[in-house]
Amino acid sequence: MTLAAITAAASQLDVARPAESALTSSEEAAQYIADGCLIDGPAGRVGLEMEGHCFDPVDPHRRPSWDEITGVIDALPLLPGGSAVTVEPGGAIELSGRPEDSVLTAIEAMRTDQGVLRKTLADEGLGLVFLGTDPLRSPKRINPGARYRAMEEFFAAGQSAEAGAAMMTSTASIQLNVDAGPQTEWAARVRLAHALGPTMIAITANSPMLGGEFTGWQSSRQRVWGQMDSARCGPILGASGDDPGTEWARYALKAPVMMVHNPQAVPLTHYVSFADWADGSAQLCGRRPSLADLDYHLTTLFPPVRPRRWLEIRYLDSTPDQYWPALVFTLTTLLDDPDAAAAAAAAVEPVATAWDNAARLGLADRRLRAAAVSCVAIAADKAPVDLTDAMQRLLADVERGRCPGDGFSDQVIDSGIAATVSQLAQGEL
Numbered sequence: 523m524t525l526a527a528i529t530a531a532a533s534q535l536d537v538a539r540p541a542e543s544a545l546t547s548s549e550e551a552a553q554y555i556a557d558g559c560l561i562d563g564p565a566g567r568v569g570l571e572m573e574g575h576c577f578d579p580v581d582p583h584r585r586p587s588w589d590e591i592t593g594v595i596d597a598l599p600l601l602p603g604g605s606a607v608t609v610e611p612g613g614a615i616e617l618s619g620r621p622e623d624s625v626l627t628a629i630e631a632m633r634t635d636q637g638v639l640r641k642t643l644a645d646e647g648l649g650l651v652f653l654g655t656d657p658l659r660s661p662k663r664i665n666p667g668a669r670y671r672a673m674e675e676f677f678a679a680g681q682s683a684e685a686g687a688a689m690m691t692s693t694a695s696i697q698l699n700v701d702a703g704p705q706t707e708w709a710a711r712v713r714l715a716h717a718l719g720p721t722m723i724a725i726t727a728n729s730p731m732l733g734g735e736f737t738g739w740q741s742s743r744q745r746v747w748g749q750m751d752s753a754r755c756g757p758i759l760g761a762s763g764d765d766p767g768t769e770w771a772r773y774a775l776k777a778p779v780m781m782v783h784n785p786q787a788v789p790l791t792h793y794v795s796f797a798d799w800a801d802g803s804a805q806l807c808g809r810r811p812s813l814a815d816l817d818y819h820l821t822t823l824f825p826p827v828r829p830r831r832w833l834e835i836r837y838l839d840s841t842p843d844q845y846w847p848a849l850v851f852t853l854t855t856l857l858d859d860p861d862a863a864a865a866a867a868a869a870v871e872p873v874a875t876a877w878d879n880a881a882r883l884g885l886a887d888r889r890l891r892a893a894a895v896s897c898v899a900i901a902a903d904k905a906p907v908d909l910t911d912a913m914q915r916l917l918a919d920v921e922r923g924r925c926p927g928d929g930f931s932d933q934v935i936d937s938g939i940a941a942t943v944s945q946l947a948q949g950e951l
Contacts, residue, residue, distance in 0.1 A: 541814040548775050548797040551816055555774055556767035559829040560702035565711075565858050568628040569699035569832075570619040570850060572636065573610060573840050574650030576643070577947040582940050585613055586648055588664045594646050601638055603631030611663045611670040612691025615639070615650065621699070625854040626906060629847045636843075640949065649947030652846070653930065654694060654729030654743035654839030658943050661687040661733070672787035673822075676780045679791035685749035692732060693743045694840035698853055700833050711857065712766040714867050715827045716759050717874035718856060719837045721893045725916075726849050727884040728839040728926035734939065740884030740927055743839050747824075748878060753777045757877075758825045770829050775800070780822040782806045782815065826877075833857075841926045842946075848912040852901040862900050869896035885923040894920045 545551050576591055578584050588609070595607050595615070605617040617635050622628040643649055651657075663674055670690065677686025703711050727740035739745045747755050758766070758773045775797040781787045784807040796819050798804040799811050811819075826837040841849060856866040870893045873880070885891045898920050902913040919925070933942045933951060945951045 541812065541817065543813050545800045545811050545813065545816065548800040551796065551800045551811075552768075552771040552775055554813065554816065555771035555820070559767050559770045559831065560705070560708055560833075561831045562705040563701060563703070565701045565703035567621045567623060567701050567832075568625045568850075568854055569621045570628050570632045571616060571695075571697035571699070572619075572632060572652075572846070573614045573616045573694035573696075574652045575656050575694055575840075576613045576615055577649055577651050577943060578647065579649050579944045579947040580647065582658055582943040582947065585659055585662055585664065588613070588666060590646070590648070591615065591664075594643055594648065597646075598642050599638065601635040603635040605632065605635040607639070609665055610691075610694075611665045611667075611673075612656065612661065613664045614656075614694050615643075625851055625858075626908070629850060633843075633847070644948075649949065651943055651946045652694070652728075652840045652842045653731075653946075654727070654741055654841075654927075655688075655732045655746070656692040656694075657729075657731035657930075657934075658734055658939055659692070661691040663687075663691050668787040669781070672781040672789035675789040675791065679789075680751070682750050685746050688732065688746045689750060693729075693746055695743065695836060696726075696838040696840055696846055696850065698835040698838065698850060699830075700835070700854065700857055702829070702832055708766055709764050710867075711863075712827065712829075712833065713759065714863055715833055715835060715857060716757055717867060717870050718853065718897070719757075719826050720873050720876040720880035721870045721890060721897055722849075722853055723837055723839075723877070723880040724884045724887065724890040725852070725894045725898065725920060725925060726838045726841055726845070727881070728841045728845070728930065730927045730931050731934070731939065736931070739882045740886075740925055741839055741881040744837065744877070744881035747826075748881060750824075751778075754780075754822070755824045755826075758827065758829075766829060773825070774820055774823060777819075777823055779806060779819060783818060839926070842951075844912075845916065845926045847909060848916040851905060851909055851913065852898055852916070855901040855904055856897060859904060862904060865900050866897050869893050869900070884925045884927075885920060891920070891923055 576586050604620040608616045619632050677683050723741055723744050729742040732742045754777050758770050778793050779790050781789045794804045828834040855862050873889050873893050879887050898917045902917050905913040
């Protein structure tokens, strides 16, 4: 999803210097990152990226093959909402929506495209399950792409092999993309996007199981991300949060290089920070990095809020139809509506760094539940008629301390995990 692709300022930045230009120092790299990470302009556009695990309802333990899934995608008609379709390393399917002028337009376009994708999958005996983690199958990569093969080797050589495998092949999320907004508001906007994280994780938690077992965490997806290297997957904000460009540059340069294109993806199995490569204290594949190498390095960093000229919000569990439109509307409203943003900032301040508690306890945490009730109520007051019922249902759930994963857990206890997954894949729950 490329919000910046239609921004003139971004286009000018892209052609200002050839991608093959060699970097001579980490200071030069830092300036490049800080100058290009956010685009000054009005807020308002919204893009959605939705991931769902692909299952065979007849045999939910089986992981459909690469050829099966890509065969379905090749047979898709042109999606009316314009979403791009990609396959994640473990076979999850992602729809990446176009940037839309409002959250309501983005929701409607995604609903339409999901409907077309589901019908095409159903015609081929497959279905999608919208949970934050694969609840049944062990991690396994099916995407043969060189990037994912190198990523797998990188994680296997480090301290996060198990979490890396689960992250790549067993997690699914909703990603919300919003404009960076006016430059004068960047710091407050990025701080708020981070501060909302724990509360929104608690509200959207929908991954109580992983690999066939209850994990004891409401968001096992967030638990997996929390087990990853914080230099690559932790929040980017420093102590003050006053200069997101500088802090993103510091984060990116400290992070280890995952792979180098030479011209195929070559994984690194030892620690080299990008700063060391840029300064020349380490050489990879016998050369210094180029701007293209730096741009690619940025795509291998996965903080919960990632500056991509716009803001990519990455901390929401994948959820089914009865939840995600209200969740997307809530988070967008809390970020883009000035009055809602001010009220939300005050509501979440006591739990702004409670990432682990949010993932483990969800709305059972008293402070997170209070913040969640306040935030959903703020957004519900601004909901249009088409979303009034969905927002009121979400508010009622939050007030009762129930997150999306609670209903899934109840069904698993009643019917068993395989039967529940099969029903979800057929759209019966």
